[in-house]
Amino acid sequence: MARRPTIKDVALAAGVSPTTVDRALNGRSIVSDETMRKIADAAHRVGYHGKGIFQGKLDNPAPELRFGFVLLKKSQQFYQDYASHIERAISERHDYRITADIRYSSSQSPAEFSELLTDLGRTCNAIACGAVNDPRLNRVVQDLKGNGVPVVSMLNDFAQGIRRHYIGLNNMKVGRIAGWMITKTVHSPGKLAIFVGGNRWHGHDLREVGYRSFVRESNRGFTVLDTLVNLETRQVTYEATLDLLHRHPDLRGIYVAGGGMEGAIAALREVHETPQVALVVNEITVESRAALLDGYVTMVISTPLRELCQDAIEMMIQSTVEEDDGVSGQKFLEPRIVLPESL
Template identity: 70%
Template sequence: MRVANRTTIKDVAREAGVSVTTVDRAINGRGTVRPETLRKISEAAQRVGYYGMGTFRDRLDQSLPEVKLGFVLLKQSQEFYRNFAREIEQAVTARKDIRGEVLIRYSSSQSPAEFAEILTELGETCDAIASSAVNDQKLDRIVQVLKDKDVPVFSLLNDFAQGIRKNYVGLNNMKVGRLAAWLITKTVHEPGKLAIFVGGNRWHGHDLREVGFRSFVREAGSGFSVLDTLVNLETRQLTYEATLDLLDRHPDLKGIYVAGGGMEGAIAALRERHAEPQVALIVNELTAESRAALVDGYAIMAIATPLPDLCRDLVEMMIAARGQPDDGVAGQYFLEPRLHLPEIV
């Protein structure tokens, strides 16, 4: 007698749109079943609540292609990059069409030599690599070597190895810079001086943000002027010290845009110097410190990278590119930034 509400392989077959015989072969290993059909049966079994599949899931996993993906991020101690790594892991785990292995390496500096060493190491075993790195001819050569070995390289957040890398994945940095300038010039009612921090001269993305920022301020003709660009090497301490110096030397300072890392230093300096917010600060990425600065009014906007969307789409592109002949197209894949304001954090 059939137990009420108990699912059977007939239910699985009906849900999957295949024959009972095919389900029986898949579950009990009595013949060859295509990987696509195995996945269809597995998903159907989950939907109808059929769990008597024995070693079926193990066979399904073994039928999937093994894909090893390498990633190069920056300082592991920074919250943003820890969040980035977590989203990468989740994006690969969510894929049901591969047996994915993730290798994440961190560069502790802005040294091209360190990036080159990490990329070379990952290129020995990975099917595709995605990296955030500085712009440097040494890295152009490394990416070309990897390309010749059929290991596609994707540039993340900063577009390095242009013309050689497979694709750039990140924000439209020129647009981000203009967005920062737009908000400051539209919300600060008394014109004055504006400051901008970049991580270093080898970050092309920061250069684009600076160009976008300056061009908008110039076009707006609203009485604001932009001071000489400050390089902070994306460090908290340098940004902190430079911000205090700015406040001492420029009493009419109205706004600061930190185009790369190191925002924590600017936040700390503004909190230390002003009991109430007086300078409009715009930062990149939403972290615990930038969220607190927004809530307290010491920052007026955080421009954030949509990490879940970026990682999902990036992993899709990396899987599609592995083992494929280069088509000669080196594209750009822009994601829309997430804008966080004091009232919606």
């Protein structure tokens, strides 16, 4: 009795690996048309019993979609991880052939965001973006919506009432978590500080409100100083933290509500040989992890990037294939709380 051809036989005849044939057969990831054609031809030649499946995938390929993404600082580890999770989430979708166009805003100005969104809107089916809040962006998102290109806001909820969905953290809750940690772990009343990236980040405003409200409600003798704007940069945060430590000997805690935490960590290490000030920051990076272990960071509030990207891709697909019912949605993800003992 003749031996029944196997996947290995098809792979050998097609000049590809058995893993590639398995992916083509089971749809575990997208295989190019050229490779699929080689596999289908090889399956016919060797008489593989599932040859019709390969031909069917050629005749009825998964629908193609092109998604645009606008992230922030390309050199920062968080946004590098962010981009990797976007690409991974797309690779895990087998029902659509999705291409990602990932762009980065360097200046974070409304004009640059507008330009990036407009350019992506010319070629993409949907866009996901974390941008500042500005009337100019509202108009851009409205124009994109009119042209059938839905926009999903990620992490910072901009263009509210116009964008299709928001996905990210509950930023008011995040601010309250930071306030809880500092007021519960610091036992001597004194001054507390907060850094925000800028006045156009709605998410940072909400974190500040949550932080201040919890500290006020705790009624434990803490005073929150005037909010400091650090433009999410290391150097500005470093210099401002040194100034805080010089002017306020009773400084007990700092919350960096956006980027720039590296500057606060560096300043605290420079001034205090051992940790003296509670510091709460966002996102796990090489520097925040090291500062957690050394005690210079008390807690990290981290975004679940894998879940964020998977859900955002699903939202973009649904926004593309389903008719817009005029209802803007939002989904809050649970933040990941990272403490020294978590590492």
